[in-house]
Amino acid sequence: MPIAPPPLGAPSSAERSELLLRQWRAELRLSDRERAALGPELKALDQQLRALAQRRLRVAVFGRVGVGKSSLLNALLGRSAFATDVAHGCTRRQQREPWPVAVPGLEGVELVDTPGIDEIAAHARQRLAARLALGADLVLLVLDGDLTSPEAEALEQLLAAGKPLLLVLNRIDCWPAEEHDALLASIRRRLPAAARPLPLLAVASAPRQAQLLEDGRVRSVPLPPQIAPLRTALLELLHGHGALLLGLNGLRAADRFGLQLHRWRLQRGRTAAQGLIGRYAALKATGVAANPLLLLDLAGGLALDTALAVQRVAGGGADAPLVQLELQGGRQRRSALPAT
Template structure:
């Protein structure tokens, strides 16, 4: 007799949580799709927009870029050749052999990463080569990881470059090249001196000593001394790079995508503020005139205050539209609440003065029949004083609103800077890399030239 079939319980496989790169790609894709740009903005910010989209493509393709950075002649190209185990980058005895950005794929297998490109850059201190220096800075900012190459103690140009990279939230590895040129008993002292010159808070940066193109002195039969090339000594750097990229490659891609989006968001908002400055001045002037006319003509204090609040609310909403910030009524109310908190003292002063002037005007109007109309004479200066106060507070409200709109570039659930801060809170390694960027981003922006 056939046995009845027994149904086997089926349990679906556990859901895999998305990686850091996948989460960043999803959030940045949503932010990018919601980015509304006019034709004029696309034209004015074309290079920045192209760089942003290029970084988002690299994130999607899971392709990392590791760039060398440093002074002329420290052996950046030879270091990359040693990692590649081939002469892919040109080297020369003369300084400044690298004239433009060059990249080569590195044949290493990194879990979760489709490929790694090694990028060579011009020196940062070339004489009469400002364009090359700017190119090197752009490449380093666009890279996911920077190797700052030294060949001696830390110099001023190198320290300034390091500060710039750390302030941008760029992960940096320090590489001390040509360690074979230093006597063994001086190497520890050199490394200690370099660490003392590092920025405070970053003196624990990893520093790897290598020799990308070592040479050994050889005595010939006739007594002459010549140097012969030796195999590169870059194994510590190779191991450190493979370990770092294997553990945090996805995080490096996500961080660089978020930084690129944050840079573009800041440039866009600053551009909108500059473009909207004249229009904002005209808009604030019109609302100031409306409020001044209403206050001067209306004898009722409560209507003055209600009308002023309504005009300020409408002004904020129209400033939001002018600067391209999409806010509904709730957002505008929240903005007004923040403005009121920042300007509480002025608001209390305004209310007190308006009550005093309004009460004085009411008394003068009521006393008109008793004084034969003579008490109406002082009412006009009182009304003018109220109007002047209304103009002043309206202009100040407009400037505060414009300043708040610039700061709002870093607020919101999907703002790149907010995502960077959230990632820093959740990941200790991201927190270490973004430490100086957070300190820099928390400083108040130079708003005065951008405000109406």
């Protein structure tokens, strides 16, 4: 079921999302104590809203140490901008570079590198995954073999946050050609049910070939990157739905902050979350009704039915979200509300 095109001259989904969020942010009333207690969360929210206003979409790689995340981004860029190390992962914090591609509805695309998820303790890994899910508009989960426990855990967290993602099997050149099909099938068997419709893209970001020298020694010679499936899938996705991805991530950021604020107030004896939303007379004017259905086709491989339900946070109910995003992948519907 394709999305019906908006009437000529009507604002796009991304523009309606931005208008809604601008109004919500302008009407958000916080005490000094709330600003101090939720300072990092408020900063993350405002950063996401600025990215939406500036039409800057962020694509982040995520995965274990040494799976070739940095070399994959270098291959997409066509230059060595992200540091790589053959023996050990050398990314210790998020790094980002602009990706020089023209995408309708966007002013820019950033590629974001992240530390390996197995470099840090399990609790810290969960916090990092949550921050990534909030900040990135699209995630590339990079593997270099069969799915491991840390990768499965990270994937579950991203799915629970309703994060659009692509699965990338890097270093396919390290596996014999006759084993490729068996490896891909094994990965799919280990995926959570909700992730099985996701495209699984096999690439080689920094392939090498053994070369026999005249003196009998063997040396490793670099070959050009083989990332055409990933590049094609990314460009198709961004050209088709880039601005929409940006808008949805802004709505998720507002929802996450609204839940955190509501819980913080309830924990301090507030029986009502007054003033959190304000009046929403502009909802219908912007074309964002109570439950519009947006169908997102991720690179032809995953249909995401994203139902956007905006509801007033009213007294008492700790489970009353500002914006509820539900993600349907295949036949399984998952809540897109991230844990706090």
